[in-house]
Amino acid sequence: MKNSLKISNIIPPFRKKINIEGDKSISIRWALLASQASGKSTSHNLLRSEDVIDTLNCLKKLGIKIKFSKKSCQIFGQGLNSFNYDKMISLNAGNSGTLGRLILGLLIHSRNIIKLKGDESLSKRDFYRVTKPLEKFGASFKSNNGKLPLTIVGTQYPRPIKYRENKGSAQCKSSVMFAALNTKGKTIIKAKKSRNHTELLFKYLGIPIKVTKRIGYDLIEINGRRNIKPINYKIPSDISSSAFFIILTILSKNSELTIKDVNINPTRTGIIKILKIMGIKIKISNKRSYKGEKIANIYVRSQKKLKAINCPTKFNSSTIDEFLLIFLLAARAKGVSCFKKISELNQKESPRLIWGSKILNKMGIKTILKRDSIKIYGNPDLKIKKKILIKDYLKDHRVFMTSVVAALTFGGDWEISDKDSIKTSFPSFIRKIRILGAKIR
Numbered sequence: 411m412k413n414s415l416k417i418s419n420i421i422p423p424f425r426k427k428i429n430i431e432g433d434k435s436i437s438i439r440w441a442l443l444a445s446q447a448s449g450k451s452t453s454h455n456l457l458r459s460e461d462v463i464d465t466l467n468c469l470k471k472l473g474i475k476i477k478f479s480k481k482s483c484q485i486f487g488q489g490l491n492s493f494n495y496d497k498m499i500s501l502n503a504g505n506s507g508t509l510g511r512l513i514l515g516l517l518i519h520s521r522n523i524i525k526l527k528g529d530e531s532l533s534k535r536d537f538y539r540v541t542k543p544l545e546k547f548g549a550s551f552k553s554n555n556g557k558l559p560l561t562i563v564g565t566q567y568p569r570p571i572k573y574r575e576n577k578g579s580a581q582c583k584s585s586v587m588f589a590a591l592n593t594k595g596k597t598i599i600k601a602k603k604s605r606n607h608t609e610l611l612f613k614y615l616g617i618p619i620k621v622t623k624r625i626g627y628d629l630i631e632i633n634g635r636r637n638i639k640p641i642n643y644k645i646p647s648d649i650s651s652s653a654f655f656i657i658l659t660i661l662s663k664n665s666e667l668t669i670k671d672v673n674i675n676p677t678r679t680g681i682i683k684i685l686k687i688m689g690i691k692i693k694i695s696n697k698r699s700y701k702g703e704k705i706a707n708i709y710v711r712s713q714k715k716l717k718a719i720n721c722p723t724k725f726n727s728s729t730i731d732e733f734l735l736i737f738l739l740a741a742r743a744k745g746v747s748c749f750k751k752i753s754e755l756n757q758k759e760s761p762r763l764i765w766g767s768k769i770l771n772k773m774g775i776k777t778i779l780k781r782d783s784i785k786i787y788g789n790p791d792l793k794i795k796k797k798i799l800i801k802d803y804l805k806d807h808r809v810f811m812t813s814v815v816a817a818l819t820f821g822g823d824w825e826i827s828d829k830d831s832i833k834t835s836f837p838s839f840i841r842k843i844r845i846l847g848a849k850i851r
């Protein structure tokens with residue numbers, strides 16, 4: 411198989427401290443907002459992954475000057491609605507739903523037609539979920555059934571809107587928030603709870619935003635067309651990338667790991683709450699605040715006994731990118747675990763709920779998979795002896811990395827295709843796995 415990774419040995423015990431790369435959601439949001447600020451914004455520890463580089467390339471095409479070196483990234487914003495580009499341009503969002511959906515919010519003013527395209531995986535994903543609310547501002551879209559490629563023509567006179575976000579999607583919420591930035595008047599969003607990095611950045615920048623917390627949803631009010639000051643930011647480590655190493659450590663033998671400076675924003679840390687319910691000890695230390703975000707060090711060690719979980723649905727949004735890893739814990743746990751109302755997983759880079767079930771079945775774990783739920787019959791004694799092939803998964807980075815964690819902890823003879831998929835979110839993943847002592851080819 412082309413470009414595959416082969417793993418035939420579980421990882422030997424390790425005791426290490428590691429750093430993880432910058433948070434993807436914050437990196438993309440920082441760059442998009444910096445493009446709207448008046449003046450030079452600088453970031454350190456910006457994630458150097460394809461999703462973020464695609465973001466910078468889209469902004470460059472829109473006339474924004476950017477300097478990106480090993481040490482820092484500088485974006486020279488020229489204020490709200492100051493994109494400057496040729497008549498018919500084409501932007502490529504690559505693999506990134508966050509980039510594709512959020513940037514549309516900044517384009518509702520475009521005078522000319524802008525085309526937005528993406529890779530094979532992104533072209534299968536739903537864009538109606540953002541084009542429908544953005545149309546209410548006055549922008550026009552053409553697409554084939556809400557899929558990429560699409561075109562947008564903006565409006566010179568956007569109207570503020572009232573919008574109800576009921577999927578728990580931070581991408582939908584943020585796309586509308588970005589459109590509100592450039593729209594005179596008050597936009598009101600009633601949003602099911604989801605990651606709130608955009609809200610925190612807006613608040614930090616002094617953009618007029620009011621967030622009222624209600625049971626199950628947030629009411630967000632934004633007054634647009636206020637000048638944005640430059641944003642200097644040190645991006646914290648990504649909890650979703652850290653999660654691969656957290657679960658690897660828990661499922662390994664006699665191992666310990668400390669990860670430093672991880673973003674532990676409560677809208678992202680469903681995984682920590684789920685680990686606690688499953689009887690897993692995890693230590694969070696040196697907690698501090700940074701520009702509205704919360705940061706801490708995380709310590710975990712191997713854990714022999716795991717409890718099955720009937721996962722409360724209130725954790726779904728704050729765990730959305732970590733479910734594949736939680737499924738591996740459920741595979742090792744004693745008893746049957748149950749996860750409900752998670753059909754959104756099938757809207758990701760691959761149909762991830764289906765892939766989660768497939769990986770477990772290949773490992774010899776029984777699952778009952780429905781449209782929006784899964785039951786996992788754990789087996790604490792599972793030791794895989796057979797050959798397992800993982801391929802044709804639309805190069806979903808999280809399917810790849812989850813399979814690597816499974817191979818290094820449950821045994822078996824694995825071959826996993828498309829190792830380049832890690833470039834999307836976590837380019838140093840394989841190098842870091844090797845540093846811990848894993849033997850992989």
Ligand code: S3P
Binds near residue numbers: 578579584730
């Ligand atoms: C993201 C939001 C989530 C998440 C994705 C990143 C973001 O998607 O799965 O990896 O940065 O806003 P949804 O908001 O569509 O659930």
